[in-house]
Amino acid sequence: xxxxxxxxxxxxxxxxxxxxxxxxxxxxxxxxxxxxxxxxxxxxxxxxxxxxxxxxxxxxxxxxxxxxxxxxxxxxxxxxxxxxxxxxxxxxxxxxxxxxxxxxxxxxxxxxxxxxxxxxxxxxxxxxxxxxxxxxxxxxxxxxxxxxxxxxxxxxxxxxxxxxxxxxxxxxxxxxxxxxxxxxxxxxxxxxxxxxxxxxxxxxxxxxxxxxxxxxxxxxxxxxxxxxxxxxxxxxxxxxxxxxxxxxxxxxxxxxxxxxxxxxxxxxxxxxxxxxxxxxxxxxxxxxxxxxxxxxxxxxxxxxxxxxxxx
Amino acid sequence: xxxxxxxxxxxxxxxxxxxxxxxxxxxxxxxxxxxxxxxxxxxxxxxxxxxxxxxxxxxxxxxxxxxxxxxxxxxxxxxxxxxxxxxxxxxxxxxxxxxxxxxxxxxxxxxxxxxxxxxxxxxxxxxxxxxxxxxxxxxxxxxxxxxxxxxxxxxxxxxxxxxxxxxxxxxxxxxxxxxxxxxxxxxxxxxxxxxxxxxxxxxxxxxxxxxxxxxxxxxxxxxxxxxxxxxxxxxxxxxxxxxxxxxxxxxxxxxxxxxxxxxxxxxxxxxxxxxxxxxxxxx
Numbered sequence: 165x166x167x168x169x170x171x172x173x174x175x176x177x178x179x180x181x182x183x184x185x186x187x188x189x190x191x192x193x194x195x196x197x198x199x200x201x202x203x204x205x206x207x208x209x210x211x212x213x214x215x216x217x218x219x220x221x222x223x224x225x226x227x228x229x230x231x232x233x234x235x236x237x238x239x240x241x242x243x244x245x246x247x248x249x250x251x252x253x254x255x256x257x258x259x260x261x262x263x264x265x266x267x268x269x270x271x272x273x274x275x276x277x278x279x280x281x282x283x284x285x286x287x288x289x290x291x292x293x294x295x296x297x298x299x300x301x302x303x304x305x306x307x308x309x310x311x312x313x314x315x316x317x318x319x320x321x322x323x324x325x326x327x328x329x330x331x332x333x334x335x336x337x338x339x340x341x342x343x344x345x346x347x348x349x350x351x352x353x354x355x356x357x358x359x360x361x362x363x364x365x366x367x368x369x370x371x372x373x374x375x376x377x378x379x380x381x382x383x384x385x386x387x388x389x390x391x392x393x394x395x396x397x398x399x400x401x402x403x404x405x406x407x408x409x410x411x412x413x414x415x416x417x418x419x420x421x422x423x424x425x426x427x428x429x430x431x432x433x434x435x436x437x438x439x440x441x442x443x444x445x446x447x448x449x450x451x452x453x454x455x456x457x458x459x460x461x462x463x464x465x466x467x468x469x470x471x472x473x474x475x
Numbered sequence: 476x477x478x479x480x481x482x483x484x485x486x487x488x489x490x491x492x493x494x495x496x497x498x499x500x501x502x503x504x505x506x507x508x509x510x511x512x513x514x515x516x517x518x519x520x521x522x523x524x525x526x527x528x529x530x531x532x533x534x535x536x537x538x539x540x541x542x543x544x545x546x547x548x549x550x551x552x553x554x555x556x557x558x559x560x561x562x563x564x565x566x567x568x569x570x571x572x573x574x575x576x577x578x579x580x581x582x583x584x585x586x587x588x589x590x591x592x593x594x595x596x597x598x599x600x601x602x603x604x605x606x607x608x609x610x611x612x613x614x615x616x617x618x619x620x621x622x623x624x625x626x627x628x629x630x631x632x633x634x635x636x637x638x639x640x641x642x643x644x645x646x647x648x649x650x651x652x653x654x655x656x657x658x659x660x661x662x663x664x665x666x667x668x669x670x671x672x673x674x675x676x677x678x679x680x681x682x683x684x685x686x687x688x689x690x691x692x693x694x695x696x697x698x699x700x701x702x703x704x705x706x707x708x709x710x711x712x713x714x715x716x717x718x719x720x721x722x723x724x725x726x727x728x729x730x731x732x733x734x735x736x737x738x739x740x741x742x743x744x745x746x747x748x749x750x751x752x753x754x755x756x757x758x
Contacts, residue, residue, distance in 0.1 A: 220745060231525050
């Protein structure tokens, strides 16, 4: 009975065999998860945000466990776009995995250059634009917190890209719908939400911040209600815009919440640290939950929770 | 090296060992093909846990014949507090074997194994393998106090000589594990050093080995979130064969490193000459 549910979904014009993806920064470029799952079995692998140059990342400590979540302050450690194109993306393509490549930049120009370098790369299905980066040109203000800067990034990436462009939104804004609208108006084909929330922990023995970077991104089930709310609000305002939902998904039922709120697919992030098989387990659980509720197609539940509600 | 797997491991036994708890788990796929220095990552808190990050433990024993593995757990937070209270018959979610093991020498020689606290856990299997390969093994085991020593009796069974030290003199010689090293590493002494324990101890042992021109491998203890190489939290600055320093993950590129490659003074910092540190200056 379970296998009768069609799990096919799409992100803009890209069809995916199922709606469960990894999350940027929580699966590296897929290779480390290969002992635990077949990357081709996922809807797609979302790779860790890549920048133009190799980056060391920050000093340690880089993480702190928090109730039902964690703080991280990695600093986008990565090999840079050259090594990514030479080693990481081909590895995914050879295995038949679809890649959603997350790109990050410190300037509008760096985002554009990354999109240019990635254009036409085998295996690339979607570009996810990590705009939760400090904008050097405006003294470190995060692109995602400024509708104009966010739109500028989306516009140049879209101009260089031959695949759908998803803007990854930060929840640390007063009006996420305004930022979402700004990105869509600038040409974003879809929206990924949410990125981590800015948080902090202090070590009561050393009497100092736990993280070397002082503040860090909060992820895990602790942020799930915030994420579901963001997806809900944006889907209500922009019902035709595809959403890749994420934020503390640990189970198939968690994933179902995001779909009901309006996401067409979901990313599983911090759960992978807890359970490296989580993406495939969640996919199986979601399939069973849909079947148990009598749904024949995944697409039947996308945004379903909005139906019939008075606004 | 065998690829890691994720298994549901039954708790066969849990017994106190000084200040620690010794857990015996049935995990045949982990036990098969694991090597000394490798570790397992254990989920804590049960199925509805609010503690999402795995706790990593060096394998103390791994018997492919019985399918049993053993780890030594020190209670020092809510996660390990939960773990030391599991009952026999309970199930644990275990991922392993993980990480790169100690490398055995190409030819027999004399090995000095230095361990601090429960850092001795991987040293006994290592000692057995070294002796099976014809090497002589001398062990130095230290801890803050007698109850924080692990495996002294076993050390006598697997090593040609054993020196026991405690900070407070409650057992063995009073002092640090570096104290007997000049004698053991001196002329006509050791051809290799292996160490596992706290970072400050590893740094000191590495320095002692270097001063006698003896190669030294250390298994580091960095806090990890995933243990499988995806979270990038357990990094430390390590000098590569090309002379460049990189932030390497201790879970997949370690936990065993050559002591002379680790920039000990810079652990917990970002030295300006680390590969990619220049890109961090901008933002």
